[in-house]
Amino acid sequence: MNAVEVAGLRKSYGKVEAVRGISFDVAHGEVFGFLGPNGAGKSTTISMLCTLSNPTGGSARVGGHDVVKERDEVRRNIGLVFQDPTLDSYLTAEQNLLFHAELYGVPKSVVNERLRQVMEMVALWDRRDSKVSTFSGGMKRRLEIARGLLHSPRVLFLDEPTVGLDPQTRSAIWGYINELRRTEDITIFMTTHYMDEAEYCDRIAIIDHGEIVVIDSPEALKASVGKDRVQIHTSDDQAAIAALKERFDLDAAVHDGAVTFAVASGEEFVPRLFAGLGLPITGVSVHRPTLDDVFMNYTGSTIRDAEEESGGMNQMMRARLRR
Amino acid sequence: MTATEIAAVRLPTGGLAHDVRAVKIVLRREMLRFVNDHTRLVSSLAQPILFLFVLGTGLGSVVKNAIPGVDYRTFIYPGVLAMTVITTAMFSAGSIVWDREFGFLREMLVAPVSRGAIVIGKCLGGAMVATAQGVVILAMAGLVGVPYSPGLILTLLAEMLLAAFTITAFGTLLAAGMKNMQTFFGIMQMAIMPMIFLSGAMYPLANLPAWLHVLTVVNPLTYAVDPMREAVFGHLTVEPQVLALLNPGITWFGWRLPVWFELVIVALIGFTLLQLAIARFRRTE
Numbered sequence: 001m002n003a004v005e006v007a008g009l010r011k012s013y014g015k016v017e018a019v020r021g022i023s024f025d026v027a028h029g030e031v032f033g034f035l036g037p038n039g040a041g042k043s044t045t046i047s048m049l050c051t052l053s054n055p056t057g058g059s060a061r062v063g064g065h066d067v068v069k070e071r072d073e074v075r076r077n078i079g080l081v082f083q084d085p086t087l088d089s090y091l092t093a094e095q096n097l098l099f100h101a102e103l104y105g106v107p108k109s110v111v112n113e114r115l116r117q118v119m120e121m122v123a124l125w126d127r128r129d130s131k132v133s134t135f136s137g138g139m140k141r142r143l144e145i146a147r148g149l150l151h152s153p154r155v156l157f158l159d160e161p162t163v164g165l166d167p168q169t170r171s172a173i174w175g176y177i178n179e180l181r182r183t184e185d186i187t188i189f190m191t192t193h194y195m196d197e198a199e200y201c202d203r204i205a206i207i208d209h210g211e212i213v214v215i216d217s218p219e220a221l222k223a224s225v226g227k228d229r230v231q232i233h234t235s236d237d238q239a240a241i242a243a244l245k246e247r248f249d250l251d252a253a254v255h256d257g258a259v260t261f262a263v264a265s266g267e268e269f270v271p272r273l274f275a276g277l278g279l280p281i282t283g284v285s286v287h288r289p290t291l292d293d294v295f296m297n298y299t300g301s302t303i304r305d306a307e308e309e310s311g312g313m314n315q316m317m318r319a320r321l322r323r
Numbered sequence: 324m325t326a327t328e329i330a331a332v333r334l335p336t337g338g339l340a341h342d343v344r345a346v347k348i349v350l351r352r353e354m355l356r357f358v359n360d361h362t363r364l365v366s367s368l369a370q371p372i373l374f375l376f377v378l379g380t381g382l383g384s385v386v387k388n389a390i391p392g393v394d395y396r397t398f399i400y401p402g403v404l405a406m407t408v409i410t411t412a413m414f415s416a417g418s419i420v421w422d423r424e425f426g427f428l429r430e431m432l433v434a435p436v437s438r439g440a441i442v443i444g445k446c447l448g449g450a451m452v453a454t455a456q457g458v459v460i461l462a463m464a465g466l467v468g469v470p471y472s473p474g475l476i477l478t479l480l481a482e483m484l485l486a487a488f489t490i491t492a493f494g495t496l497l498a499a500g501m502k503n504m505q506t507f508f509g510i511m512q513m514a515i516m517p518m519i520f521l522s523g524a525m526y527p528l529a530n531l532p533a534w535l536h537v538l539t540v541v542n543p544l545t546y547a548v549d550p551m552r553e554a555v556f557g558h559l560t561v562e563p564q565v566l567a568l569l570n571p572g573i574t575w576f577g578w579r580l581p582v583w584f585e586l587v588i589v590a591l592i593g594f595t596l597l598q599l600a601i602a603r604f605r606r607t608e
Contacts (some may be wrong), residue, residue, distance in 0.1 A: 052433060075435035086426035090356055102348035103434040105341035 001064055003028050003155050003187035008058030011044050017054075018044040020210040021058060026189060026203075031181065033201035034191040035295070037303050041210040042191035043083065046159050049189070050080055063154040076104075079148030079156040083163060084154065089133035090293050093124055093143055096132060097150055104151035118146040121183070122176050138169030145176060149184065156180075158190035162197065174200055193303060195291040204291070206298055213298040218291060225289040225297045228266030231258040232273070233283035241275050255302050258285075262293070345440040346447065349431070353415060353448025357455070364456070367414060371407040371460055375399065375467065390569060392562055396467040398569055401551035402524025403488060404460050404479065405544070409519070411456040412487040413511050415449030416494025420507045438604040442495060446597060449491030450484055453511050457483045470558050478554045485586060486547035489593030496596050518544045523552070529571035537573040540573065543592050546585045551572050 002136055004026035012018040019041040026032040036043045047053045050064055051071045060067045063077030087096050094115070101111045119125040122142035132140065140163065161177070162170040178200065180186060190201070198204050198218060207214040214221065234240040240259050244250045252261035263269045266286035274281060287293070296302050357364070375396060383395030390398065422428040431441050461479060464471055490505045494511070500508045519525075521535075522544040531539065541544050549572060556570045 050433065072435045075433060080433060082426070082429065084426050084428040088352070088422075088427045088430075089425070090359060091352070095352075095355065099348055099352055100430070100434075102344045103431065103436055105344060105436070 001028065002026060003030070003060075003063060004032070004189060005061040006049070006058070007060070009045065009048060009055050009060050010057035011041075011048060011053070012056045018210055019055075021047070022205075022207070022210075022212045023058075024205055024212060024215055026187060028187055029181075029185070030202045031177075031190070031200065032190040033198050033204045034189075034207055035193070035195070035198045035204050035291070036191075036207035037193055040207045042193075042207060043159055044210075045207075046157055046191055048188070050078060050157055051075055076151075077154045079151065079153035080143070080145045081148045081156070081158045081161055085144065087132045087140055087143060087147075089135075090131065092131055093119070093135070094128040096143065097147055100147045100150050114150060114152070118149050121179065122146045122151070136169075136189075138165050138172065141165060141169075141173060142176065145173070149180070149186075152184075153186070155187045155189060158167045158188065160191055160193070162194065164190070170194075170197070172249050184193070195295065195303065198291050206295060208299045214294075221291065221294040224291045225262075225293050227262035227264055227293075228289065229260060229262055229287040229293050229296075230266050230269065230273075231256075231260045231285045231287070231308050232281050233258055234279055235280065240277065240279055240281075243279055247276055247278070248273075254280055255305060258283075262297075341506070342437055342440040345434070345436040346444040349441055349444025350448040350451070353418075353445065353452055356418065357415075357452040363414065367456060368407070368459055369412050370410060371403045372504070374406065375403045375460070375463070379403075379467070390565060393569060394468050397469060397555075398527070399525055400464070400467050400469055401479075401524070402519075402548055403553045404457055404483060404551055405524055405548045406455045406519055407460050407521065408453045408487045409490050409515060409544070410451050411453035412490035413494045413515060415452050416445070416492070416498050417507050417511065418492050419495060419503065420501045420504050423501075424503060428429040432604075439601045442597065442601045442604055442608070445495055446488055446491045446600075450488035453487035454480065454483045456474055457487070468559075469555055472558050473541070475554055475558045479551060482523070482547070482550050482554065485589055485593070487591050489543070489547070489596065492593050492596035492600055496600040496603060499600060518542055521545070522548045524548050526553065527569045527571060528573065530569055540575065545573060546588045546592075549580075550582045550585050550589075602603045 004024075006025070007023050008021045009019060009023070010017070010021050022045065034045065036042055044053070048055050049060055049067060051067050051074050055301050056066055059299060062074045065073040065077065067074050088099070091099070097115055097119070098111070100116065106114065116125060118126075119128055122145055124139065124143055124146065127135070127139070131142065135143065144160070145161065148158075156246040158177070165173065174197065177188065180188070192198055201218065203217050204221065205223075206213045216224070230241065237254050237259050241252045241254075244252045244259070246260060250261045250263065252259050254260070270284060270286065273284070291304060330335075379399055387394050419428065422431070432438070434441075458480075461476065497510060497514075498507055501510075521538045521542040523539055524544075528536070528539055528549075529547070539564035552570055553572065556566060561569070573585060574580070
C-alpha cells in the first residue's frame with residue numbers, strides 16, 4: 001500500500017484554479033518533496049491531503065483512507081507541521097505536547113516515554129518546562145516537529161518546515177528530519193521552495209501553476225538536464241543574446257540579472273566564448289546542473305523569477321488558507 | 324535510544340473515551356491559562372468591586388429611606404455576582420478568537436476528535452474559571468451583610484456555574500466566526516452592558532414601566548440573576564412588604580415563575596447555544 005495516493009486532484013477558488021488535476025503516489029517510507037515557487041499550489045495540495053479543505057475534483061487517499069469520506073481516519077494517520085506556528089505560547093513546551101497527546105488519544109501508558117523520545121530527538125528535553133514564548137523561531141519549529149510525531153503517525157506532513165529560519169537552524173532541522181528516517185517508521189511529505197532542501201528528498205515533484213511538471217529523484221532530474229549552465233555579464237545583454245544565437249546557435253535569456261544559457265561542457269566552452277562572441281564580457285560563471293537548472297529546464301524560469309511573477313496570487317492564496 | 328530501534332506506528336483508537344479525554348484537556352488548558360494570567364485575574368475583579376462598594380455605597384445613601392432595613396449593597400450583591408461571572412465567562416470565550424489569531428485553534432481543529440468535544444471542553448472550562456472568579460466576590464459576602472451560610476454558598480456556586488456555562492456558550496457562538504479580538508470585545512461590550520442593565524442586577528423588577536418590564540422579561544440574563552437574588556434573600560430577615568418590593572421575582576402575565584423553572588430556562592438556553600456553537604464550528608475549515 002502506498003502512503004499517499006492522489007489521482008486527478010483539483011482545487012479552485014472561484015475562477016482561480018490553484019491545483020489543476022495532479023496525480024502521484026508516495027511509497028511507504030519515502031521522503032517526498034513538493035518543489036515549486038510560492039503560489040504554485042503546494043500549500044493548497046497539502047491542506048487537501050490533510051483534510052483541511054475539500055478538493056473540487058479528483059481523489060486522494062492518505063494512509064489508505066479517503067481524505068473526504070474518512071476524514072477522522074486520515075487525521076489519526078497523519079502528523080502536521082504548518083507553515084505558521086500553532087503553539088500555545090503561554091504554556092510550557094511539555095504542556096503543549098501533553099495537550100496534543102490527549103487530543104490525539106495517545107495511550108496513557110506510552111505518553112511519558114514517547115514525550116521524552118520526541119523531545120530528545122529535537123534536543124528540547126532540557127527546555128521542557130520553559131514557556132514557549134521564550135523560544136526562538138527555530139526552537140518553536142523543532143517543538144512543532146516533535147509534536148507532529150508525538151502520536152506516531154504514518155505520514156508526517158511538513159509545509160515549508162524551514163521557511164523563515166536562518167541557514168544554521170535550517171540545516172539543524174534537516175538533521176532532525178534525516179534522523180527521523182532512521183528512528184521512525186514514517187513517510188514524509190513536504191513542500192519547499194528552497195532548491196538545496198529538495199536534495200534531501202527521495203523523490204521530488206516539481207509543481208508550477210497548479211500542475212506537476214515532472215516527478216523523479218533529484219539525481220535523475222539533474223542527469224536529465226545534462227548540460228552545464230553558463231552565466232555571463234556583459235555591457236549589452238541583448239546584443240550578447242543575439243550574438244550567442246548567431247555565432248554559437250545557443251538560446252540564451254536573462255535570468256537573475258545575467259545572460260544565461262546551457263551548453264554540454266561549460267569549462268571547455270568558455271575559451272571559445274571569449275574568442276568568438278565579439279563583445280566584451282565582464283564576468284562569467286559555469287554551474288554543474290543543480291535543481292535550479294532542473295526547475296528552469298522544466299518550467300522555463302528560475303524559481304525566483306516565478307515567485308516575483310506570482311507574488312500577488314500567492315498572497316491571496318495565503319489569505320484564504322489562513323484561518 | 325539506539326539508531327536501530329524504530330518506533331512503530333501507533334494509531335489512536337478514537338471513540339467516547341477519546342472524546343472525554345479531549346474535553347478534559349481543553350478544560351485543563353483553560354484553567355492553566357486562567358491561573359497563569361494574573362493581570363486578567365485582577366482586572367476582571369475591578370469592575371464588580373467598583374459596582375459593589377463604590378456605586379453601591381454612593382447610591383445606597385440616596386435610596387436608604389426607600390428600602391428600610393436592607394442595605395443597597397446587599398440588594399445588588401447577587402447582581403454583582405452575576406456580573407462577575409458573565410464578564411469572566413465572556414473573556415474565556417473570547418480566547419477562541421485569540422487562539423485563532425495565534426494559530427492554536429488550528430491545532431485543535433485538525434485533531435481527530437469531534438468538534439463537539441472541543442466546544443464542550445471550552446464551555447466547561449469557561450464556566451469553571453468564571454465560577455472561580457465569582458468565589459472571590461462570594462468571599463466578600465460578609466462585608467455587605469450577606470451571611471456565610473453553607474446552604475447559601477452551595478446554592479450560589481451551582482447557580483453561578485450554570486449561568487457561566489450558558490454565557491460561555493453564548494460567547495463561543497459569537498467567537499466562532501470572528502477573526503480579531505477588537506471586533507469580539509466591541510461586540511462583547513455591546514451585548515454585556517445592556518444585558519446587565521436589563522437584568523434586574525441593579526434595581527428590583529417590581530413596579531417597572533411596561534416597556535422596561537417587557538425588556539427585562541425577554542433578557543435571558545434576568546433568569547440567571549433572579550435565582551441568585553432569591554437565594555440571598557432567603558437567608559435574610561426582611562419585612563414582608565420590603566421583600567415584595569426588592570425581590571418580586573419574574574412574572575409572566577402575573578404568574579410568578581418558580582426558581583427551578585428559571586434555572587431550567589437558563590439551562591435550556593445554554594444547551595441550545597452550545598448546540599449552535601458546535602454546529603458553527605463543524606462548518607468552519
